[in-house]
Amino acid sequence: MKETLENTAELLKEFEAKIDAEIKIEPRDWMPEDYRKHLIRQISQHAHSEVIGMQPEGNWISRAPSLRAKKILLAKIQDEGGHGLYLYSAAETLGVSRDQYIQWLHEGKAKYASVFNYPALNWADIGAIGWLVDGAAITNQVSLQRTSYGPYSRAMVRICKEESFHQRQGYEIMWKMMQGTEDQQRMAQDAIDRWWWPALMMFGPHDSDSPRTSNAVKWKIKRETNDRLREKFINKTIPQAELIGLKVPDSAIKIIGQDAMGENMYEHSDINWDEFWSVVNGNGPCNEQRLNHHIRAHEEGAWVRECALTYYEKSKEK
Amino acid sequence: MEAKVKYYLEIADNAFILSHRLSECSSNGPFLEEDLAGTNVALDLIGLAEPVYNEAAKLNKKGESGDDLAYRRSENNYFNCLLTEQPNSDFAFIMTRQFFMDVFNYYYFMDLANSSDKFLKAVASKSLKEVTYHLKRSSEWMIRFGGGTDVSKEKAQKAVDSLWKYTGELFTASEADLALRESNVSVDLEAVRDKWDQKISEIFYLAHLKKPENDYQMLGGKSGVHSEYMGFMLAEIQFLTNKYPEAIW
Numbered sequence: 001m002k003e004t005l006e007n008t009a010e011l012l013k014e015f016e017a018k019i020d021a022e023i024k025i026e027p028r029d030w031m032p033e034d035y036r037k038h039l040i041r042q043i044s045q046h047a048h049s050e051v052i053g054m055q056p057e058g059n060w061i062s063r064a065p066s067l068r069a070k071k072i073l074l075a076k077i078q079d080e081g082g083h084g085l086y087l088y089s090a091a092e093t094l095g096v097s098r099d100q101y102i103q104w105l106h107e108g109k110a111k112y113a114s115v116f117n118y119p120a121l122n123w124a125d126i127g128a129i130g131w132l133v134d135g136a137a138i139t140n141q142v143s144l145q146r147t148s149y150g151p152y153s154r155a156m157v158r159i160c161k162e163e164s165f166h167q168r169q170g171y172e173i174m175w176k177m178m179q180g181t182e183d184q185q186r187m188a189q190d191a192i193d194r195w196w197w198p199a200l201m202m203f204g205p206h207d208s209d210s211p212r213t214s215n216a217v218k219w220k221i222k223r224e225t226n227d228r229l230r231e232k233f234i235n236k237t238i239p240q241a242e243l244i245g246l247k248v249p250d251s252a253i254k255i256i257g258q259d260a261m262g263e264n265m266y267e268h269s270d271i272n273w274d275e276f277w278s279v280v281n282g283n284g285p286c287n288e289q290r291l292n293h294h295i296r297a298h299e300e301g302a303w304v305r306e307c308a309l310t311y312y313e314k315s316k317e318k
Numbered sequence: 319m320e321a322k323v324k325y326y327l328e329i330a331d332n333a334f335i336l337s338h339r340l341s342e343c344s345s346n347g348p349f350l351e352e353d354l355a356g357t358n359v360a361l362d363l364i365g366l367a368e369p370v371y372n373e374a375a376k377l378n379k380k381g382e383s384g385d386d387l388a389y390r391r392s393e394n395n396y397f398n399c400l401l402t403e404q405p406n407s408d409f410a411f412i413m414t415r416q417f418f419m420d421v422f423n424y425y426y427f428m429d430l431a432n433s434s435d436k437f438l439k440a441v442a443s444k445s446l447k448e449v450t451y452h453l454k455r456s457s458e459w460m461i462r463f464g465g466g467t468d469v470s471k472e473k474a475q476k477a478v479d480s481l482w483k484y485t486g487e488l489f490t491a492s493e494a495d496l497a498l499r500e501s502n503v504s505v506d507l508e509a510v511r512d513k514w515d516q517k518i519s520e521i522f523y524l525a526h527l528k529k530p531e532n533d534y535q536m537l538g539g540k541s542g543v544h545s546e547y548m549g550f551m552l553a554e555i556q557f558l559t560n561k562y563p564e565a566i567w
Contacts, residue, residue: 051350058344062551065558065567066385067368070341071361077344078357085350123558123567181565293345301348303473304409307466314465 019220024150027093035219039149040094041110042221044101047087049113050080052290056120057129065123072169073126079162086158090151106295113137114276115198117284124177124184124191130170132192132199132237138163139233140203148220171240178244185245192241193249201276203230209273234266235259322435323378324397324494325504327387328540329438330370331398334388336419337363338551339406348409355455359416362448366441373437389559393552394542397492401484403539405547410463410473414481417456417521422488423449425513426505434502457521464525471526478522479530486535489514 011030018025025031054077061077064070088098104110115133120126138160145156177188204210204226216222241248252269259265279287340360347353371384382390401419406412427449430442463474489511491504498504522529538544558567 051345054345061341061344062338062554063557065389065565067364067371067388068385069567071364071368074341074344074357074361074364078354078361081350081354081357085354088350176567180567181562183562184565297346297348300346301352301409303467303469304348304352307470308462310470311462311466 019148022146022148022220024153025148026150034215035221036094038216038219038221039152040091040096042216043087043091043094043149043152044096044104045111045113047084047091047101048105048110049116050084050087052112052116052294053133054080054084055290055293056116056118056286057126059120060123060126063123064126069173076130076166076169079166083155083159083162086155087152090149090155093151102298106291106298108282108291111280112290113202114279114284115202116290117279117287118194118198119285121194122187122191124174124187125195127170127173127177127188128191128195130166130168131174131240132170132195133202134163134166134170135237136199136202136233138167139229139236143223143229146220146223152221174246175244178246189246192246196249197271197275200230200234200271201279203227203233205273205276231265234268235263238266239264319494320377321494321497322503323374324492325498326370326374326377326438327395328397328492328494329441330367330374330387331396332402332419333363333367333370335396335398335551336402336415337361337367338555339402339404339415340412342406343412346406352409356412359452359455362445362452366445366448370441389556393544393548396539396544396548396552397542398539399484399487400536400539400545401481401487403545403548403551404481404484408473408477410470411477411480413456413459413463414474414477416452417460418481418485418488418518420449420453420456421514421517421521422510424453425510425517426507429505429510432502433505438503460521460527461525464522464527474525475527478527479532482530482532483534483536486533487537487539490535490537490540492540 012032015025015029015031015035018029025035057073057077057080061070061073064073088101091101092098101110105112115136120129141156141160141163145153145160147153147156174188174192177184207225207227210226217225238248238253250269252267254267255264256267257265278284282288337360340356340363343353343356344360345353347356367388368384371387373384375382375384375387378387401415404411404415423445427442427446430438431446433439433442460474463470465471489507491499491507495504495507499506518529521527558565
């Protein structure tokens with residue numbers, strides 16, 4: 001027993017030395033159980049978010065108003081699914097199968113980004129989701145490219161490339177709507193009014209209320225804190241909104257100075273955390289709808305997966 | 319309407335409407351990889367339709383855009399085959415509809431790649447690469463259904479039985495098509511039918527599936543007479559352009 005403990009202490013020291021030296025942790029490396037657990041939770045949550053996130057955008061595929069808009073939306077949703085695939089693969093390197101992750105999602109044991117529990121109600125929502133939701137996601141994911149777990153970090157590098165295209169196409173939709181008719185402008189403002197706060201909530205609770213932040217930062221899974229990332233996003237996004245004539249739905253917004261790059265920094269109202277926790281805990285407008293959709297599609301596809309597997313087994317016997 | 323414009327629209331509408339049906343399957347696939355593959359085919363098909371609509375708009379000389387043709391016609395001016403508009407049910411049905419269309423597209427575009435019309439020739443040559451992959455995927459699924467479980471085989475046979483009556487229209491030439499035959503713009507559909515039939519027999523043999531005995535065939539789509547489903551599909555497709563006709567998206 002004593003020997004094992006000493007052994008573990010030695011392994012932990014090696015692990016921490018790698019983290020300090022910015023050497024990536026790989027699937028076969030020893031890692032503390034809590035590190036593995038944290039990654040299993042975080043990467044699978046990230047994978048589920050990509051996949052569930054296909055639904056609100058999917059709500060507008062059949063009504064996309066031009067050939068170009070439809071192509072872009074289809075391609076974007078396909079990218080999100082592809083990100084889900086990379087992330088499930090990264091998560092599987094931690095010794096848990098995709099089937100198991102999906103089962104945990106269906107049982108409510110695994111979560112996905114709460115923002116996807118809000119509905120996509122008009123065409124400008126497709127713009128707002130790309131611009132604000134993907135924009136918030138990128139702010140977080142850019143920092144995750146340097147995360148300490150190798151497979152997760154490499155997945156993030158690929159994902160970030162595509163996400164920046166998503167953000168631009170979202171902003172382009174908003175820009176076009178603001179150049180358009182009064183109805184289009186009304187839709188665009190309505191969309192930012194509804195998506196602004198959920199997008200800010202995506203960064204998670206204040207650091208002081210985020211129980212898992214300290215270990216995750218120590219192990220360099222997380223490279224920047226929730227509040228810091230949120231500020232970055234706000235500073236970047238407000239000028240973009242103003243440029244095309246949109247108003248952020250926060251009357252308390254004011255410039256409080258410039259950062260080192262000379263960019264404005266803003267003060268803003270606090271987030272409605274009661275709403276945040278309520279949606280996280282299942283009481284958002286679409287929580288039930290999103291999960292039920294995923295469960296239904298998965299159940300309806302059971303015979304197809306069984307068919308493919310049976311056919312594969314039979315072909316091996318031949 | 320000039321024969322060539324009508325013929326272009328038949329090609330574009332087949333691709334656009336089938337693409338739409340496939341796009342409705344997003345987030346409904348049996349597993350993630352297949353979900354993405356379905357969207358991929360939807361994207362290929364809309365990518366096929368777009369230049370053909372644009373070119374048809376140019377030929378038509380009425381100041382319309384390709385988008386106007388895709389989004390602003392009335393139902394009886396869409397000329398897609400009935401097969402493409404059949405609503406999605408289970409995965410076997412979706413894939414069988416795709417398989418019938420993929421076999422057609424494969425041989426049709428192969429012949430159209432020799433068209434005297436330079437534009438169609440180029441579109442066909444480009445599409446062949448994609449269509450070849452589509453056909454590989456859907457024929458492999460047909461074989462998998464037939465050789466998988468009892469359930470999968472039964473579902474595939476049911477889909478074949480139900481969709482068979484829409485396959486004849488693929489080879490029934492419209493007046494526009496016949497008018498363009500002599501100048502070698504359009505393709506001899508009887509020759510395509512023979513190759514289609516042979517390919518179907520080959521894959522059905524491998525998949526242990528049977529051609530239906532009832533060979534009754536439904537026509538209409540190519541002349542603008544559609545199923546009840548078409549109106550609902552167009553109501554969704556045209557929702558924004560109908561509600562906000564002045565808007566540019």
